[in-house]
Amino acid sequence: MTLKILINASYFVVAVLFILGLKSMSSPVTARRGIIWAGIGMVLATLVTFGWPGMTNYVLILIALLIGGGAAWWSGRVVKLTDMPQMVAIYNGMGGGAAAAIAAIKLTCCELHSTPVVALAVLGAIMGTVSFAGSCIAFAKLQGIMNKTFRLPAHNAVNFVLNAITFLVGITIVFTASPTPLLIGSLFVLALALGIIITAPIGGADMPVVISLFNATTGLAVGFEGYVLANPALIIAGIVVGAAGSLLTELMAKAMNRSIISILFNPITGAAQAGGDGIVGTMKEATPLDAAAMMRYARKVIIVPGYGMAVAQAQHKVWEMAKLLEEAGVEVKFAIHPVAGRMPGHMNVLLAEAGVPYDKIFDLEEINAEFPQADVALVIGANDVVNPIARIDKSSPIYGMPILDADKAQNVIVIKRGKGAGYSGIENALFYAENTRMLYGSAQQAVSAVIQHIKEMAV
Numbered sequence: 001m002t003l004k005i006l007i008n009a010s011y012f013v014v015a016v017l018f019i020l021g022l023k024s025m026s027s028p029v030t031a032r033r034g035i036i037w038a039g040i041g042m043v044l045a046t047l048v049t050f051g052w053p054g055m056t057n058y059v060l061i062l063i064a065l066l067i068g069g070g071a072a073w074w075s076g077r078v079v080k081l082t083d084m085p086q087m088v089a090i091y092n093g094m095g096g097g098a099a100a101a102i103a104a105i106k107l108t109c110c111e112l113h114s115t116p117v118v119a120l121a122v123l124g125a126i127m128g129t130v131s132f133a134g135s136c137i138a139f140a141k142l143q144g145i146m147n148k149t150f151r152l153p154a155h156n157a158v159n160f161v162l163n164a165i166t167f168l169v170g171i172t173i174v175f176t177a178s179p180t181p182l183l184i185g186s187l188f189v190l191a192l193a194l195g196i197i198i199t200a201p202i203g204g205a206d207m208p209v210v211i212s213l214f215n216a217t218t219g220l221a222v223g224f225e226g227y228v229l230a231n232p233a234l235i236i237a238g239i240v241v242g243a244a245g246s247l248l249t250e251l252m253a254k255a256m257n258r259s260i261i262s263i264l265f266n267p268i269t270g271a272a273q274a275g276g277d278g279i280v281g282t283m284k285e286a287t288p289l290d291a292a293a294m295m296r297y298a299r300k301v302i303i304v305p306g307y308g309m310a311v312a313q314a315q316h317k318v319w320e321m322a323k324l325l326e327e328a329g330v331e332v333k334f335a336i337h338p339v340a341g342r343m344p345g346h347m348n349v350l351l352a353e354a355g356v357p358y359d360k361i362f363d364l365e366e367i368n369a370e371f372p373q374a375d376v377a378l379v380i381g382a383n384d385v386v387n388p389i390a391r392i393d394k395s396s397p398i399y400g401m402p403i404l405d406a407d408k409a410q411n412v413i414v415i416k417r418g419k420g421a422g423y424s425g426i427e428n429a430l431f432y433a434e435n436t437r438m439l440y441g442s443a444q445q446a447v448s449a450v451i452q453h454i455k456e457m458a459v
């Protein structure tokens, strides 16, 4: 009895650590501390669970911990920041798979007490399995293992029918006294197919939202299975992840002006990612010297970083350049789009790592009104997040997505390597605009060359 009270008290501490950790992760200033708190919570929850009454298979648990912990430690060290989305996808899938595995065991070999508990086990089984299958597909696509999207004929109808059959089988299991292993097995097969069919047509720009959605469903599945196991730590962790994942999904979908329904049932596919037929104008090239002169003699420069800055690891050089400009009396600000890069907060993390003070970094809503007063908008490896097509072309798949209004600056300099498209594969009207000059090169080299010229101008 005392042991049970001690375990539940520890789980309460775990819950507080999770919630505080998550709260701290909402700001780059406290994010590192948040991760440590949540990590301590996770270690405590794992250790305490060893004392759970009826726990006997210590060796098996230790082997599982060693395999999981080892894989996480290794991938945490070697995976590049730009590959984080696929790492999140696969971890997410593992969580969903684990929840589904709990459901499979509980449904096949244990007498569950009541209909609501069976219903939660079944719901967790469906959500966990869908999340597992979908996250594996998302991982394969982001990792470049699976390069094609595919849609079945009458895809949405198949999707709907499969959904209906899966839930029908689920309901049958809930109301059958002793469901056969075949019935339970078919639930998992159907849910696996559902996860694959939902995710297979999704490509390009929609994938981050889908990963976040699976994150939410994994959280809920874990929470439901926590209820089945009567384990408070699992219930709380699952619900916290489910709630955070749902909010993040909503925020990302809003930042791309897409509804969740339209992402799932009308995704931006390869066919839709055509190339800017209505765009007029030509791309005009600038040299590093041109760029240096335009910024050195400007009053205000707004820097828009994107995925290319992350690939080139140019953040330190960018900050070095910004400091030189500030020393020359130029006002410099950084503008961050909510989905710039490949994960939420990607640019904030890189700029913070380079030492850019937080009061120089502005969100889309804060900075957009300032672009018309900027002499130069310097776009570094960003593409989709500054594409004016999203404002003007109703037929474009990204129409309505809020963008950073870099095109409204007096002059725009775009640093990129060549004519490569952005993540959505859509041609960018900004690059052809009258006030835009293209500075071709990898971001780090291009910014280094600009720095050199700014220094020469100072002497």
Ligand code: NAP
Pocket (backbone or CB within 6 Å): 085, 205, 206, 207, 208, 256, 305, 306, 307, 308, 309, 311, 312, 338, 339, 340, 341, 342, 343, 344, 345, 346, 380, 381, 382, 383, 384, 385, 386, 415, 416, 417, 418, 419, 420, 421, 422, 423, 424, 441, 442, 443, 444
């Ligand atoms: P983007 O649209 O993907 O464009 C990146 C650009 O960087 C490319 O056009 C590429 O052109 C250039 N580039 C690549 N390597 C470079 C290098 N070494 N040096 C200089 N430039 C380089 O990036 P974004 O504007 O940041 O937009 C993000 C996109 O990713 C959005 O479509 C968003 O929906 C999606 N997404 C976001 C998240 C998230 O949560 N943040 C997650 C996944 C996907 P070149 O090849 O010509 O150099």
